[in-house]
Amino acid sequence: MRAQSWIVLAAFTGLTMAGGMYITQEAGKSDAPKRASALEAKQTQAVSAPGETSRQAPDQVLELAVKYLEIYGESIHQPATQARLYNERRGLIEADTRHGAALFRDAVETAFPDTGAQILTLMANLDRYHEWLDDNELRLQALQPLQRDTELWQQREALFGALASQIWGEEASFLEEKSQRFQQAVSNLEESGELQLTELAHQLHTRAEEIYGSDMTRQFAGSGALGHALFSLDSVQSHLHQLPPDQRQQTITDLRRQFGYPEAALERMAKQDQLREEKWQNGNAYMAKRQTLSQRLAGEELESALNHLREEHFGIAAPTIAREEEEGFYRFERPRRYGLN
Structure with a gap:
């Protein structure tokens, strides 16, 4: 699931x-x-x-x-x-x-x-x-x-x-059936590929109300479930990636507003988005410098240079980044999902 x-x-x-x-x-x-x-x-x-x-x-x-x-x-x-x-x-x-x-x-x-x-x-x-x-x-x-x-x-x-x-197995089965119907509705919207973002949000909201009812759908909006579902769509991410930064953030905020988020929540989430953007810019700059160092250096000399580079970009989080890389995980090589990470 x-x-x-x-x-x-x-x-x-x-x-x-x-x-x-x-x-x-x-x-x-x-x-x-x-x-x-x-x-x-x-x-x-x-x-x-x-x-x-x-x-x-x-x-x-x-x-x-x-x-x-x-x-x-x-x-x-x-x-x-x-x-x-x-x-x-x-x-x-x-x-x-x-x-x-x-x-x-x-x-x-x-x-x-x-x-x-x-x-x-x-x-x-x-x-x-x-x-x-x-x-x-x-x-x-x-x-x-x-x-x-x-x-x-x-x-x-x-x-x-x-x-x-x-x-309570019957309860779980009942809920699972509704969840599967909602997931299928999300997949159908993904496959359509022709809807504008505002229409996608409207269709997603409508499908949720049809399956769960309007009261529960309002709770979904408050918990972030509908926003997560919308921003998880590849077609939505593709559209957001093509927008200039300022227009992208305004589009994300407008979509959240369409789901009924109050203005205070929209402001808080926009600040969170900005922090995420700064982390990604810092991470992308680190990865570019890391690649340059890897092409020029090797062995202990490379490891020493990478340690300094991590401290420069991540401060106290540098040891965590180092452990991740030892395990083969590079967090800034993950797909960027606007509105989510």
Whole structure:
């Protein structure tokens, strides 16, 4: 996935599940009658068998066990399916605060004897997760989506470990699908090759709204995701490289303004662009002198001259530049991407 794609994905994720787990009940119905009948037969045998020590499950427990088996039995081994039982449990507790939790426990252990303990452990962790959500609701709502997303996933991973990605896998798949649609829209704009920069920006903004909605698109603009996507296009960079410096910077600022950046942010980013330009000019001058020295000198004499040249151009960063070059990396041989680096 290209850079603009994962930024968009991260920005969108935080809004989808901040309020809790929105769980559907779709899986596990294909063999439901057979499984339910087998469970009822098993319970009847347990009651009538001579010398049997297990007590008969109450009718309500058996009724719930059959229901859970019909709805969830097909894929109950999957953490995402087990997590969907959480809404069933909350419903029972809301209906009967004294006995709802015990009723759910007995029903789960009856329906799923092999995975009952695992399910109940997951329910306890989901309780802790939702308590954390309730305690932090106002603070989370005040955060930007990227910050909220980070906190949500940190808490999920702290409580559930590797299971977090499985429990919320449908969310990730949903977001990934949108991200892929946006990436395809960006690729289509790149391939068009005939649009003016302002029209490219307009089309990119429009595609984002179609895929994510206008509210989320405004968040993308604020996080820089749309600007990153636009300036990552080769056609945009090709156009910017052909402009004189003053006109180039004005064009970059106008494109950012088109995405809705406030004037204070535009001024701050323009100053950052100027610093980047100065670094590149300094770096390009260094590379030209370096090439001249490499043609005239060799061995220790060359290395000594290069050390002085690095100190002249980069000051305290000279040792870092030297280490990079020892590893074969020359930062000023990278492509210049206006508006990005």
